[in-house]
Amino acid sequence: MKIVIASDHGGLDLKEQVKSYYAGKGVALDDVGTYSSDSCDYPDIAAAACNKILRGDADWGILICGTGIGISIAANRFKGIRAALLYSEDVARLAKEHNNANVVVFGGRTMRYEDVITRLEAFENAFFGGERHQRRIDKLDLLGEK
Ligand code: RB5
Secondary structure, eight states: OOEEEOGGGHHHHHHHHHHHTTTTTTTTEEESOOOSSOOOHHHHHHHHHHHHTTTSSSSSSEEESSSSSHHHHHHTTSSSSEEEOOOOOHHHHHHHHHTTSSEEEEEEESHHHHHHHHHHHHHHHOOOOOOOHHHHHHTTTTOOOO
């Protein structure tokens, strides 16, 4: 299992905590930045992580910015990326069961570490439902200006 993880400066502290949670769990965690508290731009961070997933260098990703919103918007601009802002444990489960999310997003300034871990575990323990959900996902990549 290879997970790419990334944050802007607003998510840096939470990212470090999430990395500690995974330490020793046999998970290959690829941190593609940011590496300091200097201000940076979440679209650049989202791009670094999403490209890893789209190239097959990571199975899924964890993205963090201050609210989780900007980096969600950025990630969902990439065709093939389904980024879900996990704002509750139920939503975390449904993001896998219904949306087969390949990126999960958190807010470093809006979410507690303990909640983030509970949501990560709910997401990882869930299974994609397929069938009607797959039909809907297939339509996502066909969306655009007509
Ligand atoms: C950075 O200050 C902040 O705007 C960013 O982390 C994020 O919250 C944007 O949605």
